[in-house]
Amino acid sequence: MIYQISVPGLVADVEEIRVLEWHDGIGHEFDAGDLIVELETHKALVEVRAGQRGVLRQILVEEGNWQKIGFPLCLMSDTPSEPLPESVESARDLLVAFEIT
């Protein structure tokens, strides 16, 4: 199964965020609770943690780049070698927990 993580709708008025740091690279398997990526809003840091196990397959927004709310950040999958789709529309949302600091 292919999953995507898209930018969570965080607070009112935030339309766009910056990717701060990806924790670990392509191929890394994250357990539930692991920190996947840190995002930055205009006043807070957002830690995006895995809500389920998954392998990071493709980073769509590099560190220092921007993404709009609701748009995808990366693709993940259950297993390391599942073929990736042409487009991300077919990907389901990965279960994530996020914490704003």
Next chain:
Amino acid sequence: MSLSNHASSIDALRTMMLIRAFEATLARRRDHGFQLLSAGEEAVAVGLCGVLADDDQLLTSGRSIAPALARGLDPARVMAELLGKASGFNKGKGGRGHLAAPHNGFFGAHAVVGGNISIAAGVALSRQLAAAPGIVAILFGDGACGAGALHESLNIAAIWKLPLLFVCNNNQLSVATPRATALAPKLLSDLAHTFGVPSRTVDGMDVFEVARAAGEAVAGIRAGQGPAFLECISERFGSHSTTARETRSQADLSSLRSRCPIARYGASLRAAGLLDDAGFRELEEEISTIMARVVDFADASTMPDAAEVLTDVL
């Protein structure tokens, strides 16, 4: 500088006499304008300025003539400014309420009651940041002691240990309002206690006492101990301003005159053998000569061109 030596004592008397004569000359003119005078209160300004050094800065309220003269500003240019002449310190554009000569250590007057106090704290902060020598003194009246500006500035000065001397010239009347009906503290110097700022109250009609207390306060500030507060209790001979009605009785006013700080100090100098009749006459003549020059200069000076209305705005 204390008043314990001959020269400075005579200087103090001369300056008080100059202020008295200057203001009397001004008040007699038809074009005297809106003025706040200091007859009776001269000892406060003169005692304070007697302990200020060249690189100190003095800020005042709208009752600025006595402090400006005490600070050593050229009386001719002070008169010119008061009369709106272009040769005045402020090019005639400020008048008494905003008289300024920062290069002479007189950062300036400001006519809003209490309005110059937080400004003075800012000037003191700049001094502190620059590690510059010199302290800042802010002179205000009892009328400013109910204003938040004073309390806010005392607080900031205390927290940051600013090199700032707060001098309250408490002439016990704010226009027509006696101190007791407007201000809860009996001693205005108590206001400083709340903020842990050392303070004293002295007799503002005694120039020697004012100078001594101011000297001690200033020494502490120069030593880096932070701000201090000095209350000088005085009495003014005239009403609040040249347009304000007098509220006191003739009897009160006559009895006031008997407490004149100039007569009192003159008498103490005579008693100490520092001044005799001849010396006194010399002082009077000196002041006469100065005032003649002042009036000539002011009368010969012209008003600013109307086009000056739009200069120095931005």
Next chain:
Amino acid sequence: MFSEMPKENDATVKMYFREAIIRALREEMRDDLNIVLLGQDIGAFGGSYREFDGLYAEFGPQRVRDMPVAEAAMVGVGVGAAAAGHRSVVSITYMDFLMLGFDPLINYAAKLRYKTGGQLNAPVVVKTTAGARGQGVAHSQCLEAWLMSVPGLKVVAPSTPADAYGLLKAALRETGPVVYVDHKRLFPIPGDVPIGEEITPIGHAATRRVGVDLTITTHSFMTRVALEAAELLAAENISAEVIDLRSLAPLDMDTVTASVRRTGVLLTLEEGQMTCGVGAEVATRVRERLGRAGGALRIARLGALPAPVSSNPVLEAACLPDAHRVAAAARALLAGSVTEVLADTSTTHLWSTS
């Protein structure tokens, strides 16, 4: 000036509004060691919008100073320090509280050069955040119009991170007092800022959108609302020109007048009150400049309804202009159904279209 100056080097970096502010302050504070910042919670806390983040760590407590909640003293101390040689930035977190500092700002700072005959001046920047976003009647006001008429005071209002940076740098090089007004709702919106040092000159508006059918003049957050309205209008083949004033005192009337001369139709837009507002001044000056030569000018003003701005989301939304209302006003103006809109509640027909 009809539009932004073309840049030799268009290289930019996208950043948040607050980052643009920090960058301007950091550059100027490194260059001029006499700049100090005064504010509430601006030190280790970095400011309520994190708009001073990192400055305390770099410049220390001498130059980045936390003050108690005492806006009158904050402004007074900043003004006095500036007059004595230490250029100050006084941060007033909410523009609603700037009123407490009006005495030192208006009675002293704005008048200092004049009243001393040029002997003293106060290079102080009062930086304050205006605007409504659910925080209630005393935390929502846009009061910049009140300050435009003070002789001796300059007033600027950036609407983008690039101008947050450029105008703050410009303000920090002025020799007199400047009030720099940003807006709560601008902080979440990133934008491109030139990589090289660039100063936005004070007194120059920016044409944000070129159009031919009407001119919308605006500033601050309402610039974004105007652009949104312009998109709505474009779908109806109405071409709106949007001018972001950027500088409220002095106003760039050359740019505005040139635009209205071309379009013949002016809609002024602000979040603040219309009565004696920014738009009132712009509209009057356009009339004065164009007069009969302007032909039959059609002018309307749009701003908040004459009520305090409540934290209640229904009431706040009802009070303030949004893209739909701006578009409705533009349509009404172009249809000729209003020639001049007065700032009283009888103009409810402008609110009926959504």
